[in-house]
Amino acid sequence: MIKANNVSICYRMTRDKIQSIKEYLVALIKHKVQYEEFRALDGVSFEIKKGEVVGIVGNNxxxxxxxxxxxxxxxxxxxxxxxxxxxxxxxxxxxSGFDFDLTGRENIFLNGAILGYSESFLKEKYDEIVAFSELGDFINSPVRNYSSGMVMRLAFSIASMVSPDILIVDEILAVGDAAFQEKSYARMMELMSHGTTVLLVSHSIDQIRGICDRVIWLDHGKIVAIGEADEICDQYAQANALS
Amino acid sequence: MKNKAIRIAAIVLAIYLMLGVAFYFIAGNSLHYTTDSSVRVSCKAALGEFTEGEEIRQSFVCEFDDLQSLTVMVGTMARSNRDEIAVEILDANGAVRFSTTLPTDNMKDNSEYAIVIDPIIENVKGQHFILSLKSLKGTRGNAITFYYGNSVDAGRVDVPVEIEDTEALYLNGTRMTDEDGNACELYLKVGGINRHWFGPAYWYVYGGGALLLALYLLYLVRCHAKGKKNILLDVFRSFKRYSFLIRQLVMRDFKTKYKRSVLGMLWSFLNPLLTMSIQYVVFSTLFKTSIDNFVIYLLSGIVCFNFFNEATNMCLMSIVGNATLINKVYVPKYIYPFSRTLSSTINLLLSLVPLFIMLLITRTWPTEAVLLLPFVLLMLFLLSYGVGLILATLMVFFRDTQFLWGIFSMLLMYLTPVFYPESIIPAQFMTVYKLNPLYHVLRFMRSILIDGVSLEPKAYLYCIVLCTLPFVIGVLVFRKNQDKFVLNI
Incomplete structure (x- = not known):
């Protein structure tokens, strides 16, 4: 499903961030354009099979x-x-893809399109999204009139209305009031259990332990260990406790 | 799947065949020949009464393939004169190529009078001629006069024209000068016909194009069937795949633009009209303009330039402004500037509505040439999108771009004949001046709307080359750098 072979990512960072032509020219004349190479990922290789739920752990x-x-x-x-x-x-x-001047309805289509959903899929799922978000008649008023909880509920409803082959989750999203948090958590679990390949980043070791089959432990852009969830989580927790 | 590809290819070919035929008839005679005229000097003073026995001689060069007419400026002293003027056109060898006698009683005071050369003098491009005018019956109190000058009227200032002795106006064999002793020339508008090879060769070019297109489409269908990689196919597929997103983004831009304004979409109509009104008042009263149909001239210029300005400025911010999205979701990055240019295009189409209303009000009836408008708009679109892609790329790496572009686009506005006639640009700068693609777009637009005719084939070439070049450069620059965007925004 996913096969990474020695993947590296380099950020070339100038020591002082140059963002204007003038600064650049001045630096160039002074021979001061120095780049610092920063390897965000360094030779990462792994393989993830279809349907696996893989957690990624590591420090900031x-x-x-x-x-x-x-x-x-x-x-x-x-x-x-x-x-x-x-x-x-x-x-x-x-x-993050919302336009606050548009209504909830318009945002469902805009945000859905950004996420790569097709028009027919969105039309079909529209009622389901509105129902899940519990917004009711608010769906036809501009998002800027929503409370922050309502925005989150709508965003979650759109984002979770998918059936992708590979789902990428940066922290489990549990939003809104207690009732909605429970509902959204359940929805995430349901998404992950449908034979979808999931990549999950979380700072909660317990969550990872509970959901994931396997875990990748990253540190400074390198893989420290890959393996069964429990085993790696134990190692990671131990390493953290030591330092 | 292959059948569908073949069907699309057939549709593309059919569209080409239809457009090709339609174009031949819409462009009409302008593919074969176009009329043109040239003037060396503006009117400055009149000769005084031109009486029996007097003769003026003025040399001129025909810059066109065929010589068709000569237009002079006459004064009748506000009366009807019963003189007759003998006209002769002599070539460089002194042979008379045309002669006629003009009655003077139907001439209007202080207005142009065209001497029609019938039959036209063919194949004389670059040849020198002498126009000789003699009065046959003129007496004091019963004679006309001619205007002459030695400068070009350029709005508020007169630019002097250098006149060699051989080019000067001679009255009874003596050289005419102004009070400072500078040589003068008769006000003479040389009208001629330029013939184009493209007209007679059109059907061959058309057929050749059809053949090449058919072969290429066949190749594309094969590529598609065999799953081979091809840039054009990739672009096509990508557009198909992301058309829903593009539509949503355009709708977003359009909806939010006027969302909280009272007049809403009406602003798209009002904006060009109000700008036009202000500039009309400024330029028709403060500066004298000699432009025919100034309302349409101005409005068409404003509509086109506004579009270019809006589209490029929106593209400029399209990558940097969508940084959060670009950092989170993968969407082909060209879509951001593309959707911005498209939403500006919708605005442009809306602002064509007041333009057409003004056409009707000024009784400038559209001719079939108006059907060429999509061509002009397409060129303008490619130009704006191309420049927009370059700007969007630059903006990621250098935030100064937005300020530089603000200044540069203002400079560009003054370098484009939006509100002044191109004739005020000194001839020696014309070659550089014509490198501005917007100049060609505006020239086309005005020819189609005001004169109601298509331009000569060469104008298409200039327009296509100068507008597609920025587009191609933009696409290349953008493609080369798009992977680095994420690291810099």
């Missing part, structure tokens, strides 16, 4: 989000190759 800056970006196609690997079969749908940071 270990390269977890970068790995997800590479798999969703946002970043191209600088070295190495990546083979992906099937369509990838990312669970977005909720509401």
């Amino acid at each position: 800056g270990a390269g977890k989000s970068t790995l997800l970006k590479v798999i969703s196609g946002i970043l191209k690997p600088a070295e190495g190759s990546l083979e992906i079969h099937g369509n990838v749908v990312p669970m977005l940071e909720l509401g």
